[in-house]
Amino acid sequence: xxxxxxxxxxxEQILSEAARLFAARGFHGVGVDEIGAAVGISGPxxxxxxxxxxxxxxxLLVGISERLLTGGRHRVAEAAGDPCRVLSSLIDGHIDFALxxxxxxxxxxxxxxxxxxxxxxxxxxxxxxYVELWVxxxxxxxxxxxxxxxxxxxxxxxxxxxxxxxxGALGREATESLLRRLAHGAFGALSA
Numbered sequence: 482x483x484x485x486x487x488x489x490x491x492x493e494q495i496l497s498e499a500a501r502l503f504a505a506r507g508f509h510g511v512g513v514d515e516i517g518a519a520v521g522i523s524g525p526x527x528x529x530x531x532x533x534x535x536x537x538x539x540x541l542l543v544g545i546s547e548r549l550l551t552g553g554r555h556r557v558a559e560a561a562g563d564p565c566r567v568l569s570s571l572i573d574g575h576i577d578f579a580l581x582x583x584x585x586x587x588x589x590x591x592x593x594x595x596x597x598x599x600x601x602x603x604x605x606x607x608x609x610x611y612v613e614l615w616v617x618x619x620x621x622x623x624x625x626x627x628x629x630x631x632x633x634x635x636x637x638x639x640x641x642x643x644x645x646x647x648x649g650a651l652g653r654e655a656t657e658s659l660l661r662r663l664a665h666g667a668f669g670a671l672s673a
Contacts, residue, residue: 492530494520496544499537504584504646508538508592538592539600545585546607549578553614564621571615572642572664576657579645587646612636623671634671638664 489497498519502511513534514524531537552574560566579586593601615635620628641663648656 491520491522495527495530496537496541499534500541500582500584500588503538503541503592504587508534508588508595535595535597538588539596541585542589542593542596542604543600543607545578545582545589546604546611549575550607550611550614552578553611557614557618564618567618568615568622568668569665571618572638572661575639575642576660576664579642579660580653580656583646586643612639619668619671622668626671630671634668638667641667 495516499511499516502516502519511534512524513527516534516537517524517527531540553571556570556574557567560570589604593604596604612632612635615638616628616631619631619635620626623631626634642660645656645660651659
């Protein structure tokens with residue numbers, strides 16, 4: 482018996498297409514009519530789901546920050562205190578995000594400053610909490626390394642993993658494997 486994923490809701494379809502279009506042409510380069518056409522509704526029909534493009538952008542960037550933090554917390558809890566398993570799980574989860582949500586990485590890089598101040602602060606707060614999950618486990622694995630150096634290493638690994646929008650066509654499995662080895666190697670270098 483196969484379990485099928487639920488079909489995305491109209492709202493999820495809109496967000497997915499908005500992310501794709503915003504990443505490809507920039508927030509200001511895309512109109513509501515284009516987003517609506519991409520999901521088979523009129524541009525004005527989008528206003529039944531969102532107050533406007535700003536609300537879509539906020540939901541996309543706040544939403545992915547919430548998903549990363551929630552997923553990270555879940556992975557930490559699942560690994561039951563084994564720091565090697567926790568780190569491997571965090572790396573795997575972030576690789577999945579980086580390969581599955583490339584448009585959101587591009588969108589974050591280019592459009593974060595377009596958010597209202599309150600939404601931008603919320604994104605940054607969620608991101609800091611996500612970083613702390615990583616810093617804590619890397620410090621457990623490398624207690625001889627100072628917190629500042631660990632924090633820099635975590636951000637460097639995020640930079641590496643979040644480079645996926647710029648990577649060529651290596652294939653998903655090969656890219657996952659390479660990113661996994663590079664991330665573990667970067668953290669292993671802390672003890673070198």
